[in-house]
Amino acid sequence: MLPLEQFTSYIKKNALFTTADKILLAVSGGKDSVLMTQLFKLSNYNFSIAHCNFNLRGDEAQRDETFVKLLAATLGVPFYVTHFDTKGYANEHQISTQMAARDLRYQWFEKIRNEGGYGYIALAHHQNDVMETLLLNLTRGTGISGLHGILPKRGKLIRPLLFLSRHQINDLTESENIAFVEDSSNQTTKYARNKIRLNVIPHLLDINPNLEQTFVQNIKRFAETEEVLRQVVEQKRSKIAREEDGVIYFSIEQIKQLQPQKLLFFELLSPYHFTDSVVNEILESLTKQSGTSFYSNSHRATINRDDLMITTLPKELVFEHHFMHPQDEFIKVEDQKISLYYSESNLVEDNCNKAFVDFEKLIFPLVIRFRQDGDRFMPLGMKQFKKLSDFLIGNKIPLPQKEKIPLLINGNGEIIWVAGLRQDNRYKVNTTTKKVAIFELSN
Structure with a gap:
């Protein structure tokens, strides 16, 4: 039997929406979103279904779309679908495919929500998703706000399945004979979240079989602690900050x-x-x-x-600035490209199109931009600063070319590399360097 009472109780307890609201359900076709859809139908809520085809899995993606379209028709609810060029968007914006898919779907969901008069967008995250998010945040580094994981309600996004674990969802779909489609990409360890789900959490479950509930309780405490910290921070802000x-x-x-x-x-x-x-x-x-x-x-x-x-x-400065993160393989700057890779060897090449930088001195995100008035740096081999304008004149760089030379800037505002000409002496590799970041300029 489906947990209708728990479902409606969770919605009321967390004030996710009212019976007067129209809800847009994000449905992929997987177990989680299909179970959520069935619970909405049996609870007589007013809802529609939205499905994204990211064109990343060929025939499998088309299979998912067809399945969700048939589900909506069977239930007699409105159906929205869209197709994305996810890889093209990722390349254009220099972000990962996963991040591109996330941006695209949320932008489209919000567009449909506004145009269709929907109160909220329902997402089928469950307790294990919260746990994975928390572990992922801890692995990458986070402030206290990253410790509460996924919230039941944030703005117009609601998550009415957070009272269930993945194990419970699996049992329910099996016992109730609920049809769904399986996303094969969930089984690959290509993505960081999947590595945590497939390789890390099983070991943690061996230590604590009630891991999901333990995390639910931990997250409640983290959220309360965050609220205390927020109040302290706002008190401090009122004393030490002013706006003019x-x-x-x-x-x-x-x-x-x-x-x-x-x-x-x-x-x-x-x-x-x-x-x-x-x-x-x-x-x-x-x-x-x-x-x-x-x-x-x-x-x-x-x-x-x-x-x-x-x-x-x-806005124009944000557009002119390109931000590089440690995991970025390259950044496009107009018709040029700056690539980033790493080495454990502190050997360097005499190549002006490459910069060999002590990784421990980098403060991410790095900034790639063109020259500005007042720029100065310490050219490799020198102990004194030199104005960038004087350096370019001394190297007889033609004026049109001066405007197209990318500058690699550290997070503290210091120039690391005048790309294609000279790197800064402060960031050079030495005998104590443990890891080398190698930047390469190409057309």
């Missing part, structure tokens, strides 16, 4: 007095998307000269006498 004409100023003296400094400062800067390594570098650089800048994907932090000044990157 759209610019946020943090008192450097007050930053120095924060305890525990790193935790509170990271949370204070979290709305501006600075990474953990950039936050560390800012803290270590508070006494540096005015004008020292640090970047996130959306903001710039600049030391300005007694304050740390946070400004939003203009």
Whole structure:
């Protein structure tokens, strides 16, 4: 028997939606989303079905689409479907295929929600998805906000199956003879989440057979702790930050007095998307000269006498800036490409189209941009700074070419490499280097 009472009770307890709301169900055709659909139907909720074909699995993807379309027809509910060029989108935006699929589906779901007058978008995540997300966040590094995993409700996204584990869903679909389709990509360890699901969690279940429930309780405690921290952070923000004409100023003296400094400062800067390594570098650089800048994907932090000044990157600057993360294989910059790979050997080549950089000195995300007024760096082999403009004049670089030379910028704002010409002496490989990041410029 399907757990209708638990289902409706969970929805009411978490105020996911009311019976007056129209709900758009994201249905892939797998066990989770099909079970969610059946529960919505038997509970007499007003819903429609939306399905994405990412064109990544050939005939299997078409099979899924046909199955979900037939499911919607059988249940007598409206059906929406779309097709994506997922790989093309990933290449265009320099992101992973998984991230591209995520962006595309959520953009489309929101479009249908608005156009169709739906109150919420229902996703079929369950307790194991929450557990996997938490482990993935811990593996990659996270603040406390990453410890609550997936929430039952966030904005217009709702997850009404979080009261069930994967094991329970498997039992229900089998006992109730519910038809579904299997995504073969769920069995590959190509993706990080699948590695955790297939290789890590089984060992944890050996240690604790009630792992799902343990994580549910842990996550509740993490969420409560996060709320306490949020209140403390907002109290601190009101004392050490001020806003003038759209610019946020943090008192450097007050930053120095924060305890525990790193935790509170990271949370204070979290709305501006600075990474953990950039936050560390800012803290270590508070006494540096005015004008020292640090970047996130959306903001710039600049030391300005007694304050740390946070400004939003203009849209045109965001467009002109390209961000490189440790896992990126390459970044396209107009008709050029900067590739990134790694080596354990500290041997270097005499090749101006390559930069051999001490990995431990890098602060991600790196920025790739073109020159700006005031740029300076320490050319390889030199101990003094040189203005970039003087360096380019000295190398007799024609003016049109000057405007097209990519600059590789560290997360602390320092130039690492004038691509194709010279790298910075501060980032060179030496005998103590353990890992080398190799950047290569090509057309």
